[in-house]
Amino acid sequence: MGAYTISHQKVEIEVHKIIQYLAATANSFLPKKKDDSHTNLKSLTGCGCLTTRPLNTNGDVLAFSYSSFSIEWWIEGFDKIKFPLEGKTHKEVLDWIEKQAIENGISLPFTYEMHYTLPYEPITDEYVFHLENMPRLGEIMHYRIMAHLALEDALQEFTPHSEIRVWPHHFGIASLYTFNKHRGHVIGLGMSIPDEVSSKFYLYVKGYAGEHSVNVDTITALKNGHWDTKFQGAVLELDDNCTINGGHQFFKEAVHKLKAEGKV
Numbered sequence: 001m002g003a004y005t006i007s008h009q010k011v012e013i014e015v016h017k018i019i020q021y022l023a024a025t026a027n028s029f030l031p032k033k034k035d036d037s038h039t040n041l042k043s044l045t046g047c048g049c050l051t052t053r054p055l056n057t058n059g060d061v062l063a064f065s066y067s068s069f070s071i072e073w074w075i076e077g078f079d080k081i082k083f084p085l086e087g088k089t090h091k092e093v094l095d096w097i098e099k100q101a102i103e104n105g106i107s108l109p110f111t112y113e114m115h116y117t118l119p120y121e122p123i124t125d126e127y128v129f130h131l132e133n134m135p136r137l138g139e140i141m142h143y144r145i146m147a148h149l150a151l152e153d154a155l156q157e158f159t160p161h162s163e164i165r166v167w168p169h170h171f172g173i174a175s176l177y178t179f180n181k182h183r184g185h186v187i188g189l190g191m192s193i194p195d196e197v198s199s200k201f202y203l204y205v206k207g208y209a210g211e212h213s214v215n216v217d218t219i220t221a222l223k224n225g226h227w228d229t230k231f232q233g234a235v236l237e238l239d240d241n242c243t244i245n246g247g248h249q250f251f252k253e254a255v256h257k258l259k260a261e262g263k264v
Helices: 006-029 090-103 133-157 245-260
Strands: 042-044 049-051 061-065 070-075 079-084 165-167 172-180 185-192 203-211 226-228 233-237
Touching: 006 049, 006 061, 006 090, 006 133, 042 133, 042 165, 049 226, 061 133, 070 090, 079 090, 133 172, 133 185, 133 245, 203 245, 233 245
Parallel strands: none
Antiparallel strands: 042 049, 049 061, 061 070, 070 079, 165 172, 172 185, 185 203, 203 233, 226 233
């Protein structure tokens, strides 16, 4: 991957902005849920795409394709109407989504509204999408596919657990494993974009007892990754050498240690 550059960051910001169209579409057309799970997204590892939940009785979804840098309306989940994003304005994207919804029998109004704000300048109608680093987009797609498949493997051992979903606000991929429902003990497993914990994409495991984090200050070291005592969880930074098996082993070891050695 080489050194992390402004060009890398610009691609991450661009993609984060793009998936807000999927979130806004779901927020417009699906029944609201208190936890906002109606807006979270499905990761399809086979095509490197993200999709909304079905938007109508036909099963239509709105998707983002990393490989083609486009948003796509999938009719009944299969036939794809593509809208390449390079050079398109925010207003053009909004108009296209609204047009697809009307043509596919959705009568509810489409509004670009979320209850949260992103850590960037508000997007304007004139904002133009431009991808200046295609290899970085491929790296991000690789990280997301790897993380999803590693989670799938690990969660076979940890039940019950929630769906693996992408949350558009923080753009993380995550699942919650409940290991002591009576006491409210859960463990979050997933992948986060670069933030205050790490300047790189990273896998994480973090435990909760009700509203409080499980303390990791005295847990023995991991073979892969490390315990971050400020974050109060396990962290594995991703690079060119990350693998599905490596991610699986990280999740597995961190969960077992957290359950055995973490302090509530």
